[in-house]
Amino acid sequence: MRETRGHPMRLKPHEFWQVLDAPGTHASGPGTFYAAGYPATLPDGRQLLLPIRPLPGQDGRAVASLIINQASFEVEDALADIMAAQWRELAPEVVVGVPTLGLPLANGVARRLGHTRIVPLGTSRKFWYTQELSEPISSITSPGKDKTIYLDPRMVPLIEGRRVLLVDDVVSTGTSLAAVLRLLAKAGITPMGIAVAMEQGIRWHSVLPEPDRVQAAVRSPLLESAGKAFLQAAT
Numbered sequence: 001m002r003e004t005r006g007h008p009m010r011l012k013p014h015e016f017w018q019v020l021d022a023p024g025t026h027a028s029g030p031g032t033f034y035a036a037g038y039p040a041t042l043p044d045g046r047q048l049l050l051p052i053r054p055l056p057g058q059d060g061r062a063v064a065s066l067i068i069n070q071a072s073f074e075v076e077d078a079l080a081d082i083m084a085a086q087w088r089e090l091a092p093e094v095v096v097g098v099p100t101l102g103l104p105l106a107n108g109v110a111r112r113l114g115h116t117r118i119v120p121l122g123t124s125r126k127f128w129y130t131q132e133l134s135e136p137i138s139s140i141t142s143p144g145k146d147k148t149i150y151l152d153p154r155m156v157p158l159i160e161g162r163r164v165l166l167v168d169d170v171v172s173t174g175t176s177l178a179a180v181l182r183l184l185a186k187a188g189i190t191p192m193g194i195a196v197a198m199e200q201g202i203r204w205h206s207v208l209p210e211p212d213r214v215q216a217a218v219r220s221p222l223l224e225s226a227g228k229a230f231l232q233a234a235t
Contacts, residue, residue: 018075069104133152133153165193171216195215
């Protein structure tokens with residue numbers, strides 16, 4: 001068993017998501033104890049320390065949290081750089097952003113791909129939206145607060161027959177992205193791929209069709225309580 005290097009306990013809640021640490025600053029991997037933060041590792045080895053959030057009603061299970069609109073611009077830019085690079089060779093023609101936290105990342109990815117705009121989905125119904133282009137959606141971070149997600153009918157011509165890249169912030173259980181895919185299917189759209197900033201565990205593999213079409217900038221495992229710290233869960 002190894003303890004994490006560094007001093008995550010000294011970080012105040014508002015100090016997470018602000019700094020990219022040098023490679024090897026924090027220990028990670030099976031058998032590592034995480035006291036107050038999990039170090040997600042970028043492809044170049046830099047580490048982003050994320051706060052650990054116990055899951056309600058999950059008997060000691062927890063996840064590492066990423067709230068991108070609270071992150072520094074440095075962190076947001078680094079994640080958008082990676083996400084765009086992962087898909088550039090496949091030449092997406094339009095980026096569709098998932099609200100709420102997927103939208104700033106969608107903007108960043110689209111700009112890096114040379115696009116002039118994104119197609120944003122919405123959870124606030126405008127009077128010209130239709131029920132036919134809507135789908136119920138729920139989120140692990142907002143339990144008990146189910147919403148409806150909409151595709152603006154005026155945006156449909158922008159994505160019909162195009163190579164669509166779907167962008168969201170995090171995939172965890174896969175239920176919210178599955179709802180988005182059902183919504184897009186109502187418009188006859190099947191995305192070429194899904195770009196996310198972070199994968200939380202692998203539970204979503206059994207929920208999303210063709211999980212190999214998902215690419216993430218960073219990954220984090222499902223965690224479980226180990227006294228005053230957390231360990232990587234076995235499953």
